[in-house]
Amino acid sequence: MKIAIAGKGGVGKTTISGTLCRILAQNGKKVLAIDGDPNPNLSRVLGIDPNLPAPLALSTDILERVEDEDGTRRIEVKLGTDELLETYGQQAPDKITLLNVGKPEVAGSGCMCGSHTCVREVIHSALSEETDQIVILDMEASMEHMKRGTAKYVDMMLTIVEPYYRSLEAGGRFAAMAKELGIEKVYAVANKVRNKQEEAAIEQFCEKNNLPILIKLPFDESVGEADLMGKSLMDHNEGSELVQSLRDLTAKISLN
Ligand SMILES: Nc1ncnc2c1ncn2[C@@H]1O[C@H](COP(=O)(O)OP(=O)(O)OP(=O)(O)O)[C@@H](O)[C@H]1O
Ligand SMILES: [Mg+2]
Numbered sequence: 001m002k003i004a005i006a007g008k009g010g011v012g013k014t015t016i017s018g019t020l021c022r023i024l025a026q027n028g029k030k031v032l033a034i035d036g037d038p039n040p041n042l043s044r045v046l047g048i049d050p051n052l053p054a055p056l057a058l059s060t061d062i063l064e065r066v067e068d069e070d071g072t073r074r075i076e077v078k079l080g081t082d083e084l085l086e087t088y089g090q091q092a093p094d095k096i097t098l099l100n101v102g103k104p105e106v107a108g109s110g111c112m113c114g115s116h117t118c119v120r121e122v123i124h125s126a127l128s129e130e131t132d133q134i135v136i137l138d139m140e141a142s143m144e145h146m147k148r149g150t151a152k153y154v155d156m157m158l159t160i161v162e163p164y165y166r167s168l169e170a171g172g173r174f175a176a177m178a179k180e181l182g183i184e185k186v187y188a189v190a191n192k193v194r195n196k197q198e199e200a201a202i203e204q205f206c207e208k209n210n211l212p213i214l215i216k217l218p219f220d221e222s223v224g225e226a227d228l229m230g231k232s233l234m235d236h237n238e239g240s241e242l243v244q245s246l247r248d249l250t251a252k253i254s255l256n
Pocket of ligand 2: 013014015037138
């Protein structure tokens with residue numbers, strides 16, 4: 001199963017991605033986490049020691065152009081899964097492996113096409129054989145990612161929304177683009193919900209936009225506390241309200 005986590009800036013994509021990875025891994029899944037944000041911070045939420053050297057970021061070196069018998073040209077990952085993970089993967093707690101997308105080399109050089117293609121093709125070809133494996137892609141907030149089809153080959157997209165209008169509107173746009181990419185299962189996940197009024201606002205928007213809500217996650221003070229200490233929520237307070245709700249989310253995901 002391959003899942004992309006998308007949404008507007010700051011809605012909680014990385015917090016949810018990293019914590020979900022830890023819960024899934026503790027439940028016995030083989031988890032591959034992909035940080036698709038060129039400003040990476042998934043490693044912190046996963047609980048990787050910040051003093052460890054940064055791993056190699058994915059680059060276009062892993063790709064090659066191939067031509068099929070019928071003359072169709074396509075891009076493929078030239079390394080096998082084991083070699084790819086050995087070279088670019090970083091070990092995280094609970095036996096999770098993390099891959100990081102590359103940054104533009106020079107400030108202002110701007111173009112991220114190569115990195116988007118790398119992530120897309122890694123998800124597509126290299127990691128499809130094992131059934132007990134879960135791939136979680138923490139996406140960059142920008143729509144550019146969606147336009148370039150980075151998440152094209154995932155089975156499910158969770159669009160994270162917060163209870164305020166611009167976040168909901170952006171969530172609706174992410175979901176619409178996910179459907180255009182052909183992703184079969186597209187759900188909203190409401191985050192930072194504080195009360196019934198906020199719940200109702202999210203429900204109303206999602207119903208109007210034909211976007212099913214998979215779960216509503218509470219606003220949880222422990223998340224900010226963990227962030228302040230640069231710690232993973234799982235290592236700071238694994239009994240917190242958000243972790244409990246994310247355990248419910250993993251159950252819902254496995255039913256899908
Ligand atoms: N359920 C929650 N309760 C309280 N605070 C939360 C919750 N989820 C996320 N946050 C807080 O929201 C902020 C943004 O979270 P996070 O970095 O996970 O979002 P993001 O969508 O990955 O952001 P970006 O778009 O910058 O990558 C952080 O300060 C985090 O502590
Ligand atoms: Mg993030």
